[in-house]
Amino acid sequence: xxxxxxxxxxxxxxxxxxxxxxxxxxxxxxxxxxxxxxxxxxxxxxxxxxxxxxxxxxxxxxxxxxxxxxxxxxxxxxxxxxxxxxxxxxxxxxxxxxxxxxxxxxxxxxxxxxxxxxxxxxxxxxxxxxxxxxxxxxxxxxxxxxxxxxxxxxxxxxxxxxxxxxxxxxxxxxxxxxxxxxxxxxxxxxxxxxxxxxxxxxxxxxxxxxxxxxxxxxxxxxxxxxxxxxxxxxxxxxxxxxxxxxxxxxxxxxxxxxxxxxxxxxxxxxxxxxxxxxxxxxxxxxxxxxxxxxxxxxxxxxxxxx
Numbered sequence: 644x645x646x647x648x649x650x651x652x653x654x655x656x657x658x659x660x661x662x663x664x665x666x667x668x669x670x671x672x673x674x675x676x677x678x679x680x681x682x683x684x685x686x687x688x689x690x691x692x693x694x695x696x697x698x699x700x701x702x703x704x705x706x707x708x709x710x711x712x713x714x715x716x717x718x719x720x721x722x723x724x725x726x727x728x729x730x731x732x733x734x735x736x737x738x739x740x741x742x743x744x745x746x747x748x749x750x751x752x753x754x755x756x757x758x759x760x761x762x763x764x765x766x767x768x769x770x771x772x773x774x775x776x777x778x779x780x781x782x783x784x785x786x787x788x789x790x791x792x793x794x795x796x797x798x799x800x801x802x803x804x805x806x807x808x809x810x811x812x813x814x815x816x817x818x819x820x821x822x823x824x825x826x827x828x829x830x831x832x833x834x835x836x837x838x839x840x841x842x843x844x845x846x847x848x849x850x851x852x853x854x855x856x857x858x859x860x861x862x863x864x865x866x867x868x869x870x871x872x873x874x875x876x877x878x879x880x881x882x883x884x885x886x887x888x889x890x891x892x893x894x895x896x897x898x899x900x901x902x903x904x905x906x907x908x909x910x911x912x913x914x915x916x917x918x919x920x921x922x923x924x925x926x927x928x929x930x931x932x933x934x935x936x937x938x939x940x941x942x943x944x945x946x947x948x949x
Contacts, residue, residue, distance in 0.1 A: 675709025823852030
């Protein structure tokens with residue numbers, strides 16, 4: 644009898660563990676022909692991302708291209724509309740995606756198209772949020788936020804990691820902004836990103852904390868102000884194998900004593916001024932192409948390749 648009781652107890656514990664895992668790994672579905680009265684299953688999908696989040700999704704998949712509405716994210720989640728689909732968020736009165744968390748989170752956004760309809764921001768962290776963790780943006784298009792940023796990444800509670808790849812961010816005020824709070828760190832990695840035709844800056848590294856990272860194989864061009872601007876308290880950023888072209892003011896600019904940008908194997912051309920270190924430093928690795936700017940400007944130093 645004792646063995647039977649122990650076996651039953653073990654089975655109950657296993658069932659509870661399995662149940663907890665199921666909740667934590669719950670995948671829910673949305674469809675342009677779904678309904679928010681549904682349970683967000685694959686056979687009865689919801690209509691909006693927010694409804695799926697409210698149901699407790701840890702991953703949301705799309706059954707087709709459609710407009711799924713603006714969303715507030717309060718915890719770790721993956722939203723992925725999958726190759727061949729586009730999850731549209733056309734937001735005229737709110738940010739497309741607002742992150743409002745109080746614990747470290749991992750947020751992954753894939754195959755989304757965010758259309759600002761001339762207001763708010765594309766992806767932003769709420770002023771009331773205590774954000775730390777990771778934000779990954781892949782295969783996305785963010786445009787039309789003519790009063791704000793395409794992405795505004797502002798860690799307020801420790802170190803935050805922003806990774807953006809294979810994405811186009813255009814026709815906003817600023818393309819991407821990294822603005823950590825005082826004493827916080829924003830680690831930024833950009834790969835194959837287009838920051839073009841924004842009315843302000845393409846990439847703006849500001850705030851009161853530390854910004855560190857790399858941009859590779861990317862284009863920052865045709866922006867109404869400068870391409871890459873660093874003015875946070877401390878910036879350690881490298882531009883590699885990228886094109887900084889046709890920005891009306893400066894290609895690359897540093898505005899704070901603690902800003903250090905290094906540039907390798909990149910093209911800087913067609914800007915008002917190619918490079919301008921108003922404060923801080925812009926260092927070349929000696930293998931860049933800089934020409935056809937109104938003024939090429941000068942790197943603060945050149946570091947030999949090793």
